[in-house]
Each structure stands twice: as structure tokens, then as C-alpha cells.
Amino acid sequence: MPATEREARIAEAVRDLVHRTADFDPLELLHDLTGHTTSLLPVAGAGVTVLDDLGRVEYATASDERYRRLEEVQVELDEGPCLEATRDGAAMPPASLTGPAAMRWPRFARHARRAGVIAVAAVPLRTPGFTAGALNLMCGQASEIPTANDLRIAQALADATAACFGHQHDLHDQAVLIQQLSTALESRLVIEQAKGVLSERLRVSLDDAFERLRAHARARQRKLTDLAADVAKGSVPTELSQP
Template identity: 55%
Template sequence: MPTTTREIRIARAVLSLTHRPADFDPLELLHDLTAQAVALLPVRCAGITILDEDGDTAVYVTASDELCLALEEDQGELDEGPCIDSARAQRQLPLTSLTDPPGATRWPRFAHRARAAGITAVAAVPLRLPHLPLGALNLLMSGPPYPGGHDLQLAQTLCDAAGAALTLRQQLADKEQVLGQLQIALDSRLIIEQAKGVLSVRLDVSMDEAFRRLRAHARSRQQKLTEVSARVVGGRLPGELLDPARSKDLR
């Protein structure tokens, strides 16, 4: 049976999530996970939450775009939603409609906000290390085609690949240490969000476009996204970010 282009893309995605430099940024890994999910699955956007040390409170970590970011934060605020349920139960949440029961009645407040944003269905898969739950990957859809069982298996494989990278990097044995590393990612996220806002205003572009340029600049120079973001927030904006024509990486 001939190998398809999509199969090659899947293999490359798993490889890129698993094999990272020794000092990779966990936040970048998790953002790559959401980006790969959107690229390979029939979903509108994707986001990740993790659980606190008690395994009860879910905290938003990263999302593929601003729409998903807002809905991930809504789940945390409302303490209801597919990502929270999947993270706490550490089970896959199959495709669930937000326009009809059970989704519309299971998460009434979240479903209302999601529908207002154009999201009509959701699914989620757990993010975990071996014998150690971390959180979940949230998949949001705005219409057909919807992901099927094999798509959710692929989503789980992507999550497991990211979990393997975290395991190999940290060589951690307990959840408290893992969450300590992810807390760094949470702190980094705040700096990155601030930098996105600065660039969005300075360049008169969307937050998504500001993040794309910020990340492209960091990657083209093999610098950590958090470090570049801190410079931007501190008022030290690289010329290439202000004038993308000066850098082919940002075109």
C-alpha cells in the first residue's frame, strides 16, 4: 500500500513533538501540540489545560489561536467544559454537540459562550505521562467534517508524543515536579501574551499575526520565545519585528 502525504505529515509531527533539544521550552512544545492538532485534524482550533497539584483545578496553558484562548479561559472561569472533564477523568471525550444534549445540557454556560463564538462541537483527549495525569487537549469544531474515532486516536498519539518529550527532558518521577516545570510555562505565557499585545498595537495586526511574527523571529535566530518576548515587553523591539520586510522569515 503506497504511503500517503498525510501519513508522512503525521510521522513528521510525532517525530517533531518527541525529539527536542535538551533545554527545550515546555510551553513551545505544548503550543506545537495544538498547532499539529489543527493541521492534521478536522478542527477549528485546539487548546491545552493542565491540572493543579490537587488534580482538581484546571489551568489554561496555551491555545492555537485567540478564539480558543478565550474559550479555554472561559472553561477555567466557569469550572465546566470538555477539557476540564477530560483532564479530571483522564479519559477521551468523544465528539459532543454543543447545540443539542448532552453537550448543551452538560456544560450549559460554556456551551452558550462557545456557540456565540461559532463553535458547535467539541472533543478532548488526556495529556499524561506514564501513570501520571497532567491535563487535556481540547478540540473545538465549527462545523463538519467532524473528527471520528481514528482522528481522536491520532490526537491521543500526538498528546502521548508530547508527554514522552516531557518525560525524557525532565526525567521526573512525580506530579509535583512536573507541575513545577509547567508553572514556568504558565509564567512564560503571561510574558508572551504581553508581547503579543505590544506588537499588535505597534504593528496594527491581529494577536494571532503578532504571535506568528514573534515566534518566527525567535525561531529564525534560535532564541527562546520567552526571552524575545521579555525584550519586546521591556521596549527593546527588534527591527525585524517592526519591519518584517527586513527578515524573510517573517514574510
């Protein structure tokens, strides 16, 4: 039967997440995962948490600033869907933050509701032998709550991302994967600094600053992290200096 437009976009997203150069930027891959998730699924936002080299769950990236903060809140409070999906290695179906989940994660639920999120879901970021993190789905209205098939798509996107991390190595090599994720966490700090520098200089939002960084890096085939490191040190390319 003929493929639909959405099915074609899902296939293209999987291809994009799996096929990267050997020296790909781990954090950019994780951010692309959130981008594909929000464009293909009826959700308001998405975020990713990963395990660091000490086995702690850490925030990595999110689709925008509002959901970035909610990912950070989960880590700070040590409660929420992404943490449970990472630790349990299992998908978490949609949970309303006005129902039992409000009692399950009372502090996170309060923060999420204030940010306009009414329900959450999560799928693990996993290899055949190891769960390395989770992809968190956030819903702002009833029409955005993912179906069972939506969760299957989210899991496929997360699995493709994990496969990319292991494409140069044995997917069962936990140490290699953790090292790649640690690199992503280190990159996150640099990119946050660069976003702040660019936001202040151009008087634009942090989301806009990040999109400008990404567009500039891609147009010049530079690693996002390398560009961010220059900007964080005050070396802002002329093209990025213009409002």
C-alpha cells in the same frame, strides 16, 4: 503498503513533538501541539489546559485567539471538555453543543456557539502515571467532527508531547512534570504581554503578533519566552518593529 501523505505528516509531527533540546521552551511545545493538531485533523481549532502546582486546571495555549478565549472561558466557568478530560484522565468523544452537552456545560456551550463552535472533543495529556492536562478539539461544522481514528491521532500527539516533557526524567515523576507545566504557565503571561505590545505598535492582530514573535525567535534560534520577555519590557528588535 505505501504510506499516505497524511501518515507521513503524522509521523513527522510525532517526531517534532518528542525530539526537543534539553532546554526546550515548554509553552512553545504546547503551542506546537495545537498547530499539529489543527493541520492534521479536520478541526477548526485546538487548545491545551494543564494542571498548575496547586492541582488547579489552567489555560495554557490555543491555536489562535478565538479558541484561546474559549479555553479561558472553560477555566473561568469551571465547566467544559478540557476540564473534564484533565480531571478524569480519559478521552471525551465528540459532543454536540446543541444536544446533551448544552445541558452538561450550559454556560460554556453558549460561549462556544457564539464563537461558531458546534461540537467539542478532548483527549488527556498524560504520562504512564499521571494526567497533566488535556488537548481540546473544537469543530465549527459537521465535517470537522473528529472520527474515532482522528481521536486516536490526537491522543498520539498528546502522548508524544507528554513524553517530551519527561524525556530527561522518569515519566512517573509528577513533581518534575508539574514544574515544567508551571514554567509554561508563567511563560504564557509574558507572551500575552509581548503580543499586546507588538499588536499595538504594529497595528496588527494578536494572532499576527504571535506568529511574528515565533518566526523571529525560530529564525534566530532563540527561546520564544526569552524574546517575549524582551518585547514585553519594550525592547523590540528592529526587524519586529517594521509593519
